[in-house]
Amino acid sequence: MELDLEKHLAEAAASIEDAADLDALSEVDTALLGKKSAVTAAKRGLGDLEPDQRREMGGRLNEARATIEGLVASRRTELEATARVVRLEAERMDLTEADRGRRLGHRHVVTQTWDRLEDLFVGMGYTVAEGPEIEDEWHNFGALNFPLGHPARDMYDTLYVDYGEPQSTLLRTHTSPVQIRVMEAGEPPFYSIMPGRVFRSDTADATHMPVFHQLEALVVDRDITFGDLAGTLEAFTTAYFGEGFTTRLRPSYFPFTEPSAEFDVQRPDGSWLELGGCGMVHPEVLRAGGLDPEEWSGFAFGFGLDRLALMRHGIDDLRELFRNDHRFLSQF
Amino acid sequence: MKVLLSWLQEFAPVDGDPADIGDQLSALGLAVESMSVVGEGLDGIVVARVLEVGPHPDADRIQLVQVDVGDGEALQICCGAFNMSVGDLVPLATLGTVMPDGMEIARRKMRGEWSNGMLCSPTEIAMGDDHDGILLLDGSLEVGRPLAEAMGLASDVLFDLEVNPNRPDAMSVAGVARDLAACQGMPFTLPSPNVAESGIDAAERLSVEILDPVLCGRFVARVLDGITIGSSPAWMANRLTSLGMRPINSVVDVSNYVMLELGQPSHTYDLDMVAGSTFRVRRALPGESLVTLDGVERTLTEADGVVADVDDTAIGIAGVMGGASTEIHDGTSSVALEMAWWDPMSIATSARRLGLRSEASARFEKGADPEVADLAMRRFAELLGEAGASLAPGAVDVRGDTPVRESIRVRTDRVNRILGTDLSRDRIAELLGSIEFANHVVDGDLDVVVPSFRPDSATEIDVIEEVARIHGYGTIERTTPRSTITGSLTQRQLDRRTVRTAMIGMGLDEVMPIPFLAPGDLARAGLKVDGITVTNPLVAEESVMRASLRPGLLATLAYNASHRMSGLGIFEVGHVYRQPDQPQLLPDEREYLAVALAGRDATDAVGVWSALADALAARDYTLVADDPAGLHPTRTARIDVAGVVVGHVGEVDPGVLAAFDVPERVAWLEVDLETLLGLPHGEKPYGSVSRYPSSDIDLAFEVDDDVPAAEVEQRLRGAAGDLLVDLSLFDVFRGAPVGEGRRSLAFTLRFQADDRTLTDSEVSQVREACVDAVEGNLPANLRA
Structure with a gap:
């Protein structure tokens, strides 16, 4: 049987070209080059030929095979490209349909402020201390140099709880009792902040809540001075509010610090914001914390944390922080 | 405490731009809450007499007032205040007057009635804080005269100062000065x-006894004769008004004036009415009563002090009211x-x-100056x-106990070590001397005697604060200590941060x-x-106080649901407060996490x-x-960690939801963080990852x-042994062909081995x- 290679190649090229998809191409490939193909059969018949003829025919068959393989491969490339286009088109998506506003939850704006302040002070070398919200009278007042009946106790509208002896237990009016707890629990030097929830018998309005948050700082080390207090407040103010914000201290009165001061922050536009209270830790407070005021000195400062949150976001009513309206909470 | 610049200047030649003086006062610890110029901007305002007051025919909130401005004619004014009556003298802003706020007064119709000017409230002409009514003027002023002229008002600066409770001395004009x-x-x-003194010596006309020397540290009594009760001169009335006190009569006004000026309150008695002309100062007897000046x-009780007469009848409540x-x-x-x-x-x-706090009691409470009485009397x-x-x-001057001033x-060195300054002993002496802290040198240091008007200052640190205050807080060099x-x-x-991060990662909002x-x-x-x-x-x-976070979260869901916000997922990390099981100093206070998933x-x-x-x-x-x-009784589980209960997970009881008006099903998680975070958790030892292939099998049990x-899972784990590297429940199915x-x-x-x-x-x-472990121990069979 004589294979007309010319004709076969022409037919093969046509059938390869006719293969409409990759599956059809595979079938054509098998038919043209597989075990049952004409080329394979012809190759098998080479043994019957004379050596010269065999060599010549063998060479032509190999060439034909290579040609067919080339045609199949190029057709495969073509068909693969088409298939990719078809598939991609079939998979086309409108991603704006997919955007259903999936969201993370939101930390409360007070927590965000709290964490930001913690991070800032940790960076300045401070630890973070905590204490109970229901406090005993000693830690909230007595140890802080407010003797019983001291008129300065009136500065705080204290809420007491029915626990133990009458007026022995209260909702802490400030975070300052944690100063005493820090001194009781460890050995100086102390560089600590004490963020926390505090309570006053205040009717809720745009600037007052019976519950709010403060952040207090306590530093006790050797030779800590009032100049250190002023410098630390300035450093904190620049770090938290930014360049262009400065501070001033004005004499004030707190039983647990002396000298005492109010500290104000000046905005770049020149306006002032009264931020908090501060001072050198009173010798009686150091003593109450078990320290010798001749050996150790320190400063403390504190301010309202909620107010910083309000300021940062331009919120004009403190009550919003505690109303828990989803439309409010989800903004931060 | 309010002070007028002109009044301060009677004590010291202080001067400067009012804004600078305000800054100086603030830097002294006398924070300026407000500052205003008074006695200016009164051009065009005249004294008018109310002739007639009648209703406006067309408006309830306005009345028609006819006033005389000196010419005897009735001038009609429409006025929104109702506090004046016929005969009262009131300030009238005449047509063309430009008010301090820039408004120009013009003739205009109000609801059909002409108004020919405006009657002024104290705030409108910067003469007080009252803005609810028209300022009623002293009846002796001349009608028709310009107000400033009639009242003798001069331009002045009024500072309103916030005085700290440790500064009773600054509750007087002299102290501020x-x-x-x-x-x-x-x-x-x-x-x-x-x-000039005249008449019979006080000592022959009255006597004083202090029976309780703790209550009364000093009682000075003098006698004044020939008093006529009239009205005060305009200058005094103006100053009292500026400082927020209403002029009453010449005697009360002088008493208030001296109190404002020198900080010493006083009380006057009709000497003839005091039985035995004797003043006995003692504690009140329980149940003792008297009628006070206000007719009540x-x-x-024994908490009160009284001044009693010779019959021991109380004639006044000590320091509170006569x-x-x-x-x-x-x-x-x-x-x-x-x-x-x-x-x-x-x-x-x-x-x-007694609910009788007054300007006087406020001064006594904070500690008045026991030595100023002689001056104040004169x-x-x-x-x-x-x-x-x-x-x-x-004067009859009897003393009890007053604070000892040592x-x-x-x-x-201590001053400088506390302040971070480098002040010399002599500079410190000079600073203290300027506020009358007497001192003398002892080697390199000072011995200081605090003046009687500074009861707050009693120890070295108190004096150091004064040094800092007068030296100026702002002049102390700022240093920042490096944390050690x-x-x-x-x-x-x-x-705690991890807990919050996990919650927000699941889309929950913190409340x-x-x-x-x-x-x-x-x-x-x-x-x-x-x-x-x-x-x-x-x-x-x-x-x-909350013993659980649950009521707060449910109320939050109810609030939001009532504002058409449903399906919320919220969480809170906060303290709860409970009676402890064992007696202890403070309640059992612990931090909890609670999660509520509405709908x-x-x-x-x-999952949370x-x-x-x-x-x-x-x-x-x-x-x-x-x-x-x-x-929810059939949809709740206890969470045990390492055998310890740390919380509950499930749903809220439908009855509770109804009680809180929460309209949706609520999935619930509460975790006692105090307990959970006290148990082993956190980093685990590293387990190496096997390099050999793993084999998976699926097992479905009915x-x-x-x-x-x-429980099934536990059996599987027990039987699978060490080769098990992962196990998960991937499908739960109820209904045919699974049995009822x-x-x-x-x-x-x-399964996978390491080796x-x-x-x-x-x-x-x-x-x-x-399969054997499950089938053999539980009512379960492997599904084909």
């Missing part, structure tokens, strides 16, 4: 009243003038108990002398309800605990828990069906409904063991 003079380096001088009968029986009146011929120093604590208690007589009163010679050693420790958060604080509850809220939430109650709550709704079921709550457990690497937890009070999936009361639980198990590829027979052996 002393500080300001020190700041400006100006000399300060107290007035030296020049009073008051029952006293009695009606000895009140001076037009016919009074001789007045006994009392200036006393009262124990601050006693007055504070008494004034508060000043009183001098001022009243203008009205014809004369001062009798002599000399205080102030170490120069390492800044860090504790593991607990880091864990912060206030921790006060109303009585019954805890019961409404199905909780059988009593919250700790507030002794003195503002309102009953805020009288119980979702227990499956989601379990397992994610949290993963975030905290809390190992070995089990969920055990449980029905704690207030949670299991009775009352057998928890966790049963469900199909399908698990995938992955070899598992053979098929090894895997099938383990598979068989797993």
Whole structure:
């Protein structure tokens, strides 16, 4: 049987070209080059030929095979490209349909402020201390140099709880009792902040809540001075509010610090914001914390944390922080 | 405390731009709350007399007032205030007047009636804080005259100062002037009243006994004769008005004037009405009563002090209010003038108990100057002398206990070590001297005697504060100490952040309800605990401290649902407060996490828990069906970690939801963080990852409904042994062909060894063991 290679190649090229998809191409490939193909059969018949003829025919068959393989491969490339286009088109998506506003939850704006302040002070070398919200009278007042009946106790509208002896237990009016707890629990030097929830018998309005948050700082080390207090407040103010914000201290009165001061922050536009209270830790407070005021000195400062949150976001009513309206909470 | 610049200048030649003076006062610790120029901007405002007051025919809130501006003609004004009556003198802003706020007064119709000017309230013309009514002027002013001229008003600067409770001295004009003079380096001088004395010596006309020397540190009494009660001169009335006190009559006004000027309150008695002309100072007897000046009968306790007469009948409440029986009146011929120093604590208690806190009691409470009475007496007589009163010679001056003023050693080195300054001993002496802190040198240091008007200053640190204050806080060089420790958060604080991060990662919003509850809220939430109650709550709704976060979160969901916000997922991290099991100093206060998922079921709550457990690497937890009070009895499990109960997960009881008006199903998780974070959690030891292939098998069992999936899982784990690297429940199916009361639980198990590829027979052996363990121990069979 004589294979007309010319004709076969022409037919093969046509059938390869006719293969409409990759599956059809595979079938054509098998038919043209597989075990049952004409080329394979012809190759098998080479043994019957004379050596010269065999060599010549063998060479032509190999060439034909290579040609067919080339045609199949190029057709495969073509068909693969088409298939990719078809598939991609079939998979086309409108991603704006997919955007259903999936969201993370939101930390409360007070927590965000709290964490930001913690991070800032940790960076300045401070630890973070905590204490109970229901406090005993000693830690909230007595140890802080407010003797019983001291008129300065009136500065705080204290809420007491029915626990133990009458007026022995209260909702802490400030975070300052944690100063005493820090001194009781460890050995100086102390560089600590004490963020926390505090309570006053205040009717809720745009600037007052019976519950709010403060952040207090306590530093006790050797030779800590009032100049250190002023410098630390300035450093904190620049770090938290930014360049262009400065501070001033004005004499004030707190039983647990002396000298005492109010500290104000000046905005770049020149306006002032009264931020908090501060001072050198009173010798009686150091003593109450078990320290010798001749050996150790320190400063403390504190301010309202909620107010910083309000300021940062331009919120004009403190009550919003505690109303828990989803439309409010989800903004931060 | 309000002060006028002109009044300060009577004590010291202080001067400067008002804004600079304000800054100086603030830097002295006398914070300026407001500053205003008074007596200016009154051009066009005249004194008018009210002739007639009648209703506006067309408006309820306006009345028609006819006034005379000196020409006898009636001029109609429409006025929105109703406090004046016919005959009153009032300020009228005439047509064309430009008010301090820039508004120009023009003739205009108000609801059809002409108004030919405007009657002014005190605030409108910067003469007080009252803006509810028209300023009623002293009846003696000349009608028609310009107001400023008629009242003798001069331009002045009014400072409103916030005085700290440790500065009773600054509750007087003189005290403020002393500080300001020190700041400006100006000399300060107290007035030296020049009073002629006449008549019989006071000592022969009255006597004083202090029976309780703690209550009364000093009682000075003098006698004034020839008093006529009239009205005060305009200058005095103006100053009192500016400082916020209403002029009453010449005697009361002088008393107030001296108090404002020198800080010493006083009281006057009609001497003839004081039985035995005797003043006995003692504690009140329980149940003793008297009628005070305001006509009210008051029952006293031992907390109050009284001044009694010779019959021991109380004629006044010490430092708080005088009695009606000895009140001076037009016919009074001789007045006994009392200036006393009262124990601050006693007055504070008494004034508060009686609800009679006044300018006078405020000064006694904070600690008045026990030594100013002599000067204040003469000043009183001098001022009243203008009205014809004369001062009798002599004073009855009896002393009890006043604070002892000992000399205080102030170490120069200590001053500088506390302040971070480098002040010399002599500079410190100079600073202290400028505010009358007497001192003398002891080697390198000072011995300081604090003046009697500074009861707050008693120790070295108090004096150091004065040095800093007068030196100027702003002039102290700022230094920043380098922390000598390492800044860090504790593991607990880091864990708390992890908890919050996990919650927000699951799309939950953090809420912060206030921790006060109303009585019954805890019961409404199905909780059988009593919250700790507030002794003195503002309102009953805020009288119980929360023993659980549940009422707050449910109320939050209800609030939002009522504003059309449903399906919320919220969480809170906060303290709860409970009665402790064992007696202890403070209540059992612990931090909790609570999660509420509105519109979702227990499956989601379990998902939140397992994610949290993963975030905290809390190992070995089990969920055990449980029905704690207030949670859904058939959809709640207890969470045990390492055998310790740490919380509950499931849903809120539908009855509780109804009680809180929450319209949706609520999936719930509550975790006692105090307990959970105290158990082992966090970093696990590293387990190497096998390099050999793993084999998976799926096993589906038909299991009775009352057998928890966790129990099947436990059996599988037990049987699978060490080769098991992963196990998960991937499908739960109920319904045909699974039998009634049963469900199909399908698990995938992955096996892998560290040191070899598992053979098929090894895997099938383990598979068989797993199947046997479940089928052999539980009402379960492998599904074909």
